[in-house]
Structures are given as C-alpha cells and as structure tokens.
Amino acid sequence: MTRPRIAIGGFLHETNTFAPSMAGYDDFVQGGGWPRLAEGDEIFERVRGVNVGASGFIEAAAEKGWTLVPTLWCAASPSAHVRQDAYERIATRIVSAIEAAGPLDGVYLDLHGAMVAEHLDDGEGEILARVRAAVGPGVPVVASLDLHGNVTPGMVAAADALIAYRTYPHIDMAETGRRSAVHLAGLLGTDRRDAKVFRQLPFLIPIAWQGTGMEPSRSIYGRLADMEGGAIRTLSFLPGFPAADFPDCGPSVLVYGTGQAEAEAVADELCALILRSETAFAGRVLSPDEGVREAMRIAQSANRPVVIADTQDNPGAGGDSDTTGMLRALVANGARRAAIGVIVDPAAAAAAHAAGTGGTLTLSLGGKSGTPGDRPFEGTFAVEALSDGRFVAPGPFYGGSRMNLGPSACLRIDDVRIVVGSRKAQMADQAMYRQVGIEPREQAILVNKSSVHFRADFEPIAETVLVCAAPGPMPVDPAALPWTRLRPGMRLSPGGPVFDRPAGQPKS
Template sequence: MTRIAVGGFLHETNTFAPTKATYEDFVHGGGWPSMARGADVLKVMRKINVGLAGFVEEAEANGWELVPTISAAASPSAHVKKDAFERIVTEMVDGIAAALPVDAVYLDLHGAMVTEHFDDGEGEILARVRNVIGPDLPLVASLDLHANVSPEMVAHADALIAYRTYPHVDMADTGRACAKHLGLLLKTKQRFAKAFRQLPFLIPISWQCTNDQPTKGIYEKLAALESDAVPTLSFAPGFPAADFRDCGPSVFAYGRTQADADAAADQVVAIVASHEDDFDGKIYLPDEGVQHAMALAKSASKPIIIADTQDNPGAGGDSDTTGMLRALVRNKASAATGVIYDPHSARTAHAAGVGATVTLELGGKSGIPGDAPYKETFVVEKLSDGKFVAPGPYYGGRDMDMGPSACLRIGDVRIVVGSYKAQLADQAMYRYVGIEPTTEKILVNKSSVHFRADFEPIAAKLLICAAPGAMPADTAALPWTKLRPGIRLKPNGTPFTPAHSRTTG
C-alpha cells in the first residue's frame, strides 16, 4: 500500500501588524480548526474547506495509507514566535522521520509565514523535511493564493500548488489537486521540470478578488494553459505586507520538459503584467463611505456592505479598531458591524446581563496610529458563549469558537464583540449574537475579500473603506525595508530601493 506522510502548518504573516503569533494561538486556531496530532488530524480534517481535508479525501479514495503528524494554523498576525515555530516544525519533522519509510510527503502550508528568526518560514519547513526524507522522495505542498513564494520553496518541493479563488472557496479542492499530482509523480516515477517567475509589482489584496476582473480572467486563462505537458500551473498574487526579499506575486509551473514549464510560466506572467493598470479601484474614507452607503440604502432592498479592509484579522489586523464604528455613530447610520475583538468588554457585558447599559472603552487597544478605544455607553442586547457553526462557503461548516461574545447597541448601530479574532466572513458571525444580517441596512465587516463568498448574494452594493488599521489598502504606504530592489510598491508605483523611506511612494 502507498504510504504518505502528511501535515499542516499555516500562518499568513503581516510583519507590520501589532501582535505576534504564539504557540497558544496555534493550539486554539482562531478561525482555523484547533491543533490536532497524530490520528486526530484525520478526524478533524474531513468535510471542511481546508487543503489537508481535500487531500485526505482524495488519498483515501486512492487507497493510500496516510501517516498524519500535526495540523496547526493561527489567525494572521505579526511574526510567528520562535518557540511556536520550533515546537510545531519539530513535531512535524520528527513525525515524518518516525513514519519512514514512506512513498511521499504532502504538506498543507500557507506560503507567507515569517517567523522571529526566519524571513521565509515555508522555505525553512520544506528544507527541514527534505533533509529528513532525502533528495528522491516526492514532496508536494498546497499553498494559499497569497503565498509569497521564494526560490528556496520551489527548490525543495517537487510541486507547489496554490488556491485559485479569493475568497478561498477552493482550499479543499487544492488539496485534492495535490493528491492528483502526487499520484502522477508516483505513477510515472519521474519529476517534472520547474519554472518560477516573480512579478515586478505588489498587488493590494482588495484587488486580488477572483470574483472580479482582472483576476477572474487571469485564472480562467491560467486553467486553459494546463495540459498533459504542463499538469499544474499556479499564480500567487502574494500577501503584500511581509517585509522580506520574496514578498510579492509569483508564477510557478511544472512541465514534462523545461521548455514546457518555461513557456507556460512566461505566458501567465505576460497576462498578469498586461493588467497592471487594472489592479486598482475606489477606496472610501470612513465618513465618505458611510454617507454613500446611507444614500444607497434609502432605495436598496438588500444591505449595503462595507469592507473595513485595513483592520482585517485575515491580514494581520487585531480586529479591534474603532474608525468605522465611530463613522457609523457620527453619521447616525442604521447598521451592524463586527467582529470587534475585546475580551474585557465581552466579559463586562456578560457580567452586566442582557438589557443592561455598560460604559466601556471598546476596542482600540492594539496601538494603531490614529485609533483609540471608543469610550461610550452601550446597551447589552444579547450574549453568547461564542460557539457556533459557520456554514458559508469560506469557512465551509467549520466549528467556530469566538469565546464570550455580545451584541452591543449604541443608537441604531449594533456591534458584535468577541473574545477571539476571526475574519467576519460568514453570516453566522452576526446571527450568533442575534443580528439578522439580511435585514440590516448597512453591514461593516472586518474583512477585505473573504466575506464576499457568503455576503455577495445578500448585498445590494459592496464598498471598501480605509479606516486606521494594520493592513493599508495602499501597499506603498507601508514602511518597507527588505524587499528585493526594483519591485514596484504598488501597480505603476515607486520602485523599491534599500534606502526607501517611510515618506516615499
């Protein structure tokens, strides 16, 4: 029987964010499944939208024996702490070593992990696994669409395969694609030639959405280029908030011959480059966005939905800034917003009880310039233990645990307050505290794009607002210091030089 060692270790690192990822963050998982070990990995990784779950399903259909090591993920944040990285990677690598002999290894990775001691987290993970399994065993990994792929990652893996949707509704499908490609490697006993290209400009995440052009069309053309000669081809727009050499978009192709791989990669690069002008769009200031939403809501039969994109916990924000909340209250909007991460305020609401009024310093505790706690008096409308299922297409039926949570109201604005961070990408993240999102005039979600998978069908209009937060919508606004020289800081933007200052761009 074919034996495959498997594991997962995912983190999307915003090196400019306020809070680092601890070992305990990976134990809990945030919006991801909690940490699992050994046989428990195969119990957790079933029928959910995660790369490893898709791989497990396809592998079992093939009759493969799986040897699970560890699965761990945490909400995006600043660097992964050294202790967390070493404990998890050591357990994974030791598990693979103990499983030998095996026929191959599959890893579910993100591709944009930066640790306290390694700029290229996945390059280090793949190097350590390769060192244990030797040069000949197939090693395949799935990656997030936001992967910042390095030459080292490409060198150590036999194949890297990235998601093709943002919102990421195809994570499990990507795991299945990895299993199919691994099956091809095992059947032919031949390696494919690799081609790797890095593109010359950063792409802001708000314009990476695959529901819209140009990205939708790019992936359609990419899929059409796959063939027997080029069985897998990926474009990763990158996560443009990781200050290291290999941050940015990339293309990686695997072909029967080097010429096949090179030709496919070059065609995708040319397609992406031709759309540089299109990777941009309208972003509103908080009051401007709220006022526009209120005007649209007067005649709309569905909610107007605003992305609070710069405090997206899916991009390293702490999900606690108050700029959009202040704008809603200031403009006397009828709206709901969430999730504001504030365990202290949630506990205070629980102690006061439903119907009580509480004076709080809500949110604003992550030290973001231009942001501060919002000191006001709120009505406690509903309380929750924070446990629910998120059935929408992004979370895919995942069990969620937001900890003690509350619905607070000020004026006609309702606020979801939670004790854990997770991107508001599912309608259930309103309903679990008694807010029915479909009947609200305006919804303000702490998310950039993932919310669209579940909210676009109920939206009259989507807007993007930029209140103070850890993930600037304008990538050129970040204080870059380590990028590779010459990469443009945004589409058609200023090229980076090592002496680049905070004021340039």
Template sequence: MSRPRIAVGGFMHETNTFAPTRADFAAFDGGGGRPIMRGDEVITLTRGTNNGIAGFVESPEAQAWEIVPTLWAHASPSAHVTQDAFDRIAGELVQAIEDAGPLDGIYLNLHGAMVAEHADDGEGELLRRVRAAMGDAIPIVVSLDLHANVTEEMVAYSDALIGYRTYPHVDMADTGARCATYMARIVGTTQRDAKAFRRIEFLIPIVWQCTYIEPCKSLYSHHVTMEAAGLPTISFSTGFPAADIPGCAPTVVAYAADAATAERAADEMAGLVNDAESAFAGQVWTPDDGVKEAMRIAQTATKPVVIADTQDNPGAGGDSDTTGMLRALIAQDAQRAAIGNIVDPGAAAAAHEAGVGATVRLALGGKSGVPGDMPLDEAFVVETLTDGRFTATGPFYGGAKLDLGLSACLRIGGVRIVVTSRKAQMADQQMFRQVGIEPRDQAILVNKSSVHFRADFAPIAETILVCASPGPMPVDPAVLPFTKLLPGIRLSPSIAPGHRVK
C-alpha cells in the first residue's frame, strides 16, 4: 500500500490597510529577509525553525507520509498586497499543487489576515482557488496566525483552520504539528468534522492580545481543557484590528464529529471571550512620560526597563522608522539606552561610507509620512558596522537566519540606535547584538514591537512599559477611519488607566 501523499506550502501576509507601504512581489522575494522557497527548499530552509511547515513535516504523523513541498512565501506586515504579487504567488502555489500529481491531503501555512488590492479576504480567495483546482474530496488543513481575521469563506473552503495559541508566537511549529495530527484524523477517509463559526463583536487592541497576560492567558488555556475533554480542535483568533474589511473581527471556529457538539463548543468559547471584554486593557504612556518612568525605575533596577514602541510595530504594518521614541530618549537625556530597529537604508549606507568612529550628520528615519513624525536631523557617532546577517536565537524567530542588509550602531549622547536597511520586528536580543549592543547591559531598551519581543526580552526585563508615539498601528483601533466593518462591531474595549503591564 502506497504512503499518503500530502502537499505542503504557504503564502503569508498580515495586512494593515492603514499602513503606508504596500507589499509588491519583491516584498515577498527577499524583501522580508527571506526569499520565496520552492520545492525542496520549503523543507530544507525551514527545518528546525519556529515555522508551521517545519512542525508539520517533522511531526510523527508526517513520517508515514510522502511530503510534497510546493511553495512558501512571506512578506513583512504592511499595507495591501498588490494584485500583481497576489496573483503571481497564488497562481504559482496553486499550479505547484496541481502539478504535484495525485494527492491525499494539502497542508497550507497561512496567516489569515491578508488583504489584497482586489480581494479583501486574501486567504478566502486563495483557498477558493485551491479547492476549485483540487475538488472537494481532498482534505485541506490550514494553520493560521493568532491574529487571523477568519471569514465564512475560509471556513467553507477548508476542512480545518487551526490557529496559534501564543502571542508572542512561540508555537508556530507546534501549530504545524497539531495540523499534522488533525490531518491524520481524516486523511484517507471520507470523515469530515462538523464546523461551528462565531464572530466576536468587538475589536481587541494588539498590545492586549498577549497570551502572557490576562485575559488571553486563561482563554487560551481553556482550549487545552476543551480538547482534553475530547473536542478534536478549537481556535479562538483575536483578530488583526487594523484591517478595514468586513471580515475584521475576533472569531472562534470549533470542529467536532457532530454539529451539536461543535456548536456548543463554539458558544462556550465565544461566551468566555465576551465575558472578558473589559479585561482587554492596560496603561499606555506618552513617549516622554514613558522614558521618565523608565529612568526612574532604572535608578534601582538590576535589569533593563523595556519599552514597547507599539504604534510603529513592523509586525503590524509599520515601517519601523518613526522617531518619536528616539526623540524622547534624547530629550530626557537617557543614559545607557538603546532603540531598534530604525530602518533607513540611506542612513545605513552613509554610516558605512563614513566608517567607524566618524561623526555623520543625518536626517534619520521618519521617511514613511506618518502624521506627527519626521526625520531626526542630528549628528551621530558611528560605533559599529555590519552586513546585517545573523541567526536570531530567541524563541520567536526560533533559529531563523535573518538578513537586515547594511546595518550600523549610531550613538547620540547616551542613546545607541540600531539602524538597518530592511525591516524586521525587534523581537530577538541578537538584533541588538548584531551591531555590538549587549541588551543586558542597557538601562533602557526601546523595541519597535507590540508583543513578540516579550518572548526573548521578558526574561531579562525589570519591567515592561507600553508607549504610544506616532505610528500606523494605533493602540486603540477606535481612532482608525473604518468604512467597511460589519454593523455592530464595537471598535475597541476600553483602555483602563492606572496600572503598568508587568
């Protein structure tokens, strides 16, 4: 008896429809630090990393299958995927699946919040094309990001949508492995589980979706309890709130052998999320007040105070080049402070041309046209220069090899700045070390990230503050100019003042 043949592939993008820069084809083919992977590269280049493909392929179940790699493409979060990029990549992926020959199953590593110029529901459109090409009999199992904006079409065109359960996403590979376990349940059979879908009627700010803190910590623990009681799988997706599309919302999808069980499970999980609405809250500091508070804490701290520059998070569509937090550090005369990454290819090139030890006058950052932000015109000392290539060893990137292009450490007063040529979320200590900054030796670290940085930085942090300087990913979704949300969706739970997130 021949082994089941399972095709694997992926197409990932998280789209902030309010962000300044769109994702063209080049953004997927090297622009996000990783080129498009084709054929065997899909397996060899993801092996051993925190990637859904790796988790699926390396799972015990997959050892009994013939794995057929197709294509995997990823770009850093940004504004819409261009129609050209979507059609080229989706077309190549669907064609590769068709060319794979007879298949018994398909596993796709998707994000769940892709918006293209011509398709508000990017994953729904991709899954529609795959289903149209391959028919209804072949099971399609999909891993999704925790921030997925799940739609009825995505549910309809797949046999299971299985989401991450951690934010920071340290379980991407584990989610791929869970998809393999589910695939083993249905591959080679006509068995298909009943599905139940629920949409939550309020948007959740990204920074309060963290699963290290409440209420998400308890909500995601409940998934495990429900599955331990016999439910095949259930996923609560917190949603990506900076997407002006009808499908923007948190959701729950449950699967069970019978419809009544799936419906009860979906209702139970959705009820818990609704009951927790007011708990999706925390304190947000202005840049100057946040730096002052960090400096106060640092006077007696034994570890760095870490500040999240949350509104310029490149993991949520920012270009990682706003200067609000850098200005606050300078204005408050912060010492032993470091900030990263400021993405400015021109500044990085100028630093390399000037050389280590030189003082260069630069208009640093601020090139994205974000309201309230502008380049910082100052003289900086060039302390170190690198090619931007390194291995990210923390739990989020999970051993991935990154290429941020020409990079430099610039200093102004007591503040050091990681300047890179390509954007990637500051979620790994090696991003500081790659330009000679030891993060543990700093009094204050400012990270352009909302939550992912916690995976590698929380263990070395005295405390964590959240600051809001100008950027395209507002802490409160209610300030965004939505036009397409479904009626009845509340724009955000309240943001409660008065306490610091630990």
C-alpha cells in the first residue's frame, strides 16, 4: 500500500490593525517568541517538542505512517499589518513548494486565522485559495487555527476543515495539530467531504475575558466537547481577535458533520448558548494606581506574588511592549519587591550592557512607540544582571520554545526590577524573568505585559490576578477603538454600542 503524501506548512500572524508597528520579513525569520522560519526538512527539527500545531500534526503523521512533504513554517509576534513584501515572499514559497511536490494526497497548514496584510484583509483566505488552486478540488486541505481567528467565508470555502484551539491560554496548540491529522485521515483516499456550517456572531469579545479557565468560556467549551461525535466530526468556537478593522472581524462557529441538517442543528444550539452568555464576557479592570495599591494591600499578608496583567500593552495582541504606565505606578506608589516585564528598549539594553553589572545609568526607558497617553520613564537605574536573551521557555504556553529576546538586562529603580529586552514576546513564562536573574516566586508583585496567556504559568504561583488598563494599543474594551470597517450592526463589546459606519465611509 502506498504511503499517503501530505504537504505541510505554516504561516502565523495575529494582526492588530490599530497597532503601531507592522511585521516585516525579518520578524518572521527571527520568530520572536516562536521558532525561527524554517524550510524543508529543518521544519521537523525547529518545531519538534514545541507547543505549535505543526508539532502535533507531525507526531500524528509519523504514527500513521504518512510521508510528509515539508514546505515552509514561520510565525511572528502580533503587530500591525504584515507587510506586502513579507506576505508575498512567504506565501509564494509555500505554494511553490506544494506545486513542486508532485501528486499529493492531502495538505495541512498551521495558520492563525487573524492575519491582515498590507495589501489584503484576508491573509489566511488568500493563502488557502492559492493552495486550493495548486492542488485542485480533489485533494483535502485541512488547517488548524488559533481560537482568536477572525474566520472569513473565503477561508471556509477553500478548506475542507478548519479546526481551532480550545484553550486560552493556548496549551493545546500541538494537540490541535494532532486533531487536524485525525480529521484529515478520515478524508484521505475518499470522495467524501463533510457538510460545513459557518456562523458569525454579532458582538466583539474583549480578549481579557476570553480565557477558557473562567466563565462563560469554560462552560461553552465544555458543552462544545460534549456535542462532538457521531454525525458531528469536529466543531469550533472562535471568540475572535477584536482589533482587526475589516468586516469579518469577530466571533464565529464552525461545524463539520456527515449531514447538513445535523450540523445546522448543532451550530444553532452552540450559537444560542454563546448569545445567552454575551454579557458574562466582562470583568473588573483597575487603573494603574488602583491596581498597584490593591496589589500592595494584598501582598502585606500574602505568601505568593500578586500578578497584574498590563493588558493594553500586550505584545501578544500587537503592542510594542514598551509602555511605561504600570512602571510609573509601581515607582510612584513605593511598591516593594516588585518586577515588571518585558519592557522592550534595545537602546536601554545596549546601555546596560555597556555599563556592566553593578553599574548605574540614567536614561529614558521605554515609551518610544508613540502610544497616546504614554511617554518614556526618566530615571537612574542600577544594572543588576545582563543576558544575551537566549533561553528556553518550558512553561505550558511556550512549551519548550527556544526564545531570543536579544540583549537583555535587569534594571532596578528603588525596589522595582525591570526586565528590559531588545525584541518583544509576551510575558507568559517564568523563565522570562529568570533569564535576567529575577526569581518570580520571590517577588511580592509581578506585572506582566500579557492579557491571558501568562495565566498558564503564573496562576499556579499567584496569590491572585488583577487586570489593569494602562495606556496601550489594545484597549481592554474593543469599543474604545476607532472602528471604520466592521459589519454594520456589530456590537463593539458585549451588550455594548452598535457599530455604525462613519459618515462618508464607503462600503467595504
């Protein structure tokens, strides 16, 4: 029996169209918190043992005895749009490698689902359409997606199945790749294709309250898992990424089944549950001073650190990870045994390395991305530790990724320690503190530039978690963003105002 030949590739980016900086080709080469760009057989080594979809798919394919044809895999930290040159260089190489592979039995793509390029809104829909054109209508194409994907009709039309993560923090990325392989196996060598149902929901969900360990997502995903099986081959709920200004931004439901009527019924039930839960997608948000003072109060009697999410400068949602609002609040309120990270400032990191461990320096730290309401923090700092920024992040989110934050340092002002890096990555692993000599468990207060992913590695050591809204490019309330191109009638937050196209704005 001939072993099935399956092409694999990956191209991941979560786009915040309101963010200050675009993603260029080198951002995908470097990877940020993700593995570096890899082509051909080096993909197998680069993603092995890492919590990404391709890793789980490759493991499952080996168990099934498939012959894999690797093309290109890459990812970059979230930011504003992917530059046209970067998109076309990467997409062309993936599609060209698939075309050059000869006869294929299937294709698997590790995608995000919320990519917007400089020259087109639907990054994933475009690459799926190009792949479909390359392999023809008879070859099954399956993709895994982040649950923050903003799914489009084009994506659904071009793929035989889109299968999303079910955890946030995303500790099941590799497992989703494995589930994608199981689904693809059911399509190989057959003419059968599943019935598809795609529904878009009419309200934006703040990412800070999408976590699957909290309500209402915990109950929604529990019910979703119960629905799968029998006539329902796979289904997904994607809360979406509420910072991409184009008509298909927002939550969605995908159902694939052996019969259209059964799939429609399940989609109806799941959508009804989500709509009933709409107003529950909310939580308590504090100002920087309120959050620091509350953390200091709790810390007086706590044996574990109070963790604060600096959610609006989350580099996992497009922030540049350089705003200083929370640092300013820590210092102004006299916080003790406090640490914050990562503040990305290559010039400050270079100055720290020049000064050396034990040195002092006066500088303007962070605040260089032009975020409204933010500015650099002026101060004199002690250099407590230096690092080349290379380390392994073993926690459940990064899952063993080899990270490179570039030249890094621990700077101290008063009793506040700052992780300063040269490249951005979401503060979602305790190793990101330890690589510059800060033991997170010994701190009274930790301020993480992250919205939810940090919870996977930090909740087990935290006394409690607070959410603060310092100035940043990813508002905790999507209604605060200057939308111009959403679908008319979309609610800008749970139970919130309805989008109305600005006067004079042409239809998309």
